[in-house]
Amino acid sequence: MKAIVLQEKGQPIEYADFPDPQPAEGEVVVDLKAAALNHRDVWITKGMYPGIQTPGILGSDGAGLHEGRACVINPNIGWGDKRAHQRKDYTILGMPKHGTMAEKVAVRRDRLHDKPEHLSWEEAAALPLGGLTAYRAVFTRGQLQSGDKVLISGVGGGVALFAFQFALAAGAEVYVTSSSEEKIEQAVAMGAKGGANYREDGWHKQLREASGGFDVVVDSAGGPGFALFPKICRFGARIVTYGGTQGKVPGFSPQLIFWKQISILGTSMGSDEEFAEMIAFVNQHQLKPVVDRTYPLSEAPAAFQRMDEGQQFGKIVLTV
Numbered sequence: 001m002k003a004i005v006l007q008e009k010g011q012p013i014e015y016a017d018f019p020d021p022q023p024a025e026g027e028v029v030v031d032l033k034a035a036a037l038n039h040r041d042v043w044i045t046k047g048m049y050p051g052i053q054t055p056g057i058l059g060s061d062g063a064g065l066h067e068g069r070a071c072v073i074n075p076n077i078g079w080g081d082k083r084a085h086q087r088k089d090y091t092i093l094g095m096p097k098h099g100t101m102a103e104k105v106a107v108r109r110d111r112l113h114d115k116p117e118h119l120s121w122e123e124a125a126a127l128p129l130g131g132l133t134a135y136r137a138v139f140t141r142g143q144l145q146s147g148d149k150v151l152i153s154g155v156g157g158g159v160a161l162f163a164f165q166f167a168l169a170a171g172a173e174v175y176v177t178s179s180s181e182e183k184i185e186q187a188v189a190m191g192a193k194g195g196a197n198y199r200e201d202g203w204h205k206q207l208r209e210a211s212g213g214f215d216v217v218v219d220s221a222g223g224p225g226f227a228l229f230p231k232i233c234r235f236g237a238r239i240v241t242y243g244g245t246q247g248k249v250p251g252f253s254p255q256l257i258f259w260k261q262i263s264i265l266g267t268s269m270g271s272d273e274e275f276a277e278m279i280a281f282v283n284q285h286q287l288k289p290v291v292d293r294t295y296p297l298s299e300a301p302a303a304f305q306r307m308d309e310g311q312q313f314g315k316i317v318l319t320v
Contacts, residue, residue: 002102003098003101004102005055005057006054010046012045026108026109029105030064031104032063032320033063033121035059035101035297035317036317038129039307040092041060041101041304042307052096057100061129062099062128063121063124063127072112072127073107076132076272080271090269102320113279123291135270141265142238149215151176151211152164152174154221158314158315160176161313163218164187164190165190165290166281168190168192169285175207177198177207179198194211215236216240217237219241220241221244223249226241227252230262236260239264242267290313292313293316
C-alpha cells in the first residue's frame with residue numbers, strides 16, 4: 001500500500017510503499033478514505049515528541065470503510081477506566097503504532113464508531129483528535145453551561161475551532177483571539193460575538209469591555225498572554241489549558257486566582273466515553289468540522305508545510 005512514512009527521525013516524510021497492515025487479535029483493517037493532520041504530526045517530523053519509532057506511518061485522524069461500514073476511528077490507545085485522567089502508558093494512534101496517513105490501517109474493533117451521516121469523508125476524518133480534545137476541554141473540564149461567556153484563544157487551529165463550535169452549539173456567548181484579523185472576521189461570521197488580536201497592546205482590555213468578563217477560557221498557547229486571563233475572568237471562572245505553544249508564563253500573579261475563586265485546569269485528549277459523547281453531540285447539533293484545505297495523500301509534504309506555517313483556518317485533510 002501507499003503511505004506517508006517517517007523513515008528516520010529528523011528526516012522529511014516520504015510518500016512511499018509500505019507493507020499492508022497485519023491485524024493482531026481483536027484488530028480489524030480499515031480501508032481509509034481520508035486522514036487529517038494535527039500539530040502532533042509536524043512535531044514528530046521535527047523530533048519534538050517522545051517515543052518516536054521509525055520507520056512509522058503518521059496520522060491520528062482517519063475515516064474509512066470496514067466491511068462496508070462507514071467509520072470514524074477513535075485514536076485513543078489505552079486511556080484506562082478513569083475519566084479523570086489517562087494511564088501512564090496511554091498512547092495515540094500514529095506513533096508509535098502506525099497511523100492513518102495510508103491506504104489502510106489496523107485498529108481494535110472497538111475503536112470504530114459510525115460516521116455521522118451528515119459529514120463527508122473529509123469532514124469525518126477531521127473530527128477525532130481535535131473534536132475529542134475540545135469536547136473534554138469545554139464540557140468535562142470547563143463545565144460550560146448555556147449562557148456562559150467563553151473566550152477561545154488562537155481561533156483557526158483545529159481544536160480551537162471545535163471548542164468554538166461546541167460552545168456556540170451549547171448556547172454560550174463566544175469571543176475569540178488570533179494574530180490574524182482575517183481569522184477573527186471568519187469566526188465572527190460563524191457566530192462569535194467579537195474578538196481581539198493578541199499582538200495588539202491592551203487586547204485583554206478590549207475583550208473585558210466588550211464581554212463584561214468570561215466564565216470559561218480555553219487556551220492552547222500559554223506564554224505571556226496566559227497571565228492576563230485572570231484579569232478578564234469573572235468570579236468562579238474556569239481557565240482550561242490544552243497546550244503550551246508560547247511556552248512558560250512570565251509575570252503570573254496568584255492574587256486574582258484565589259480572590260476570584262478561579263480554577264486553572266489542564267486537559268489532554270479524552271476518554272473513550274467522552275469520544276462517544278462527542279460523536280453524539282456532533283450528530284445532535286449536526287455540526288460540521290471546518291476543513292481548511294484538502295490534499296491528495298501524495299502531496300502530504302505540502303500539507304505539513306501549510307500547518308507548520310500556521311496558515312490554516314480549520315483542519316488540513318489528506319484524501320486517500
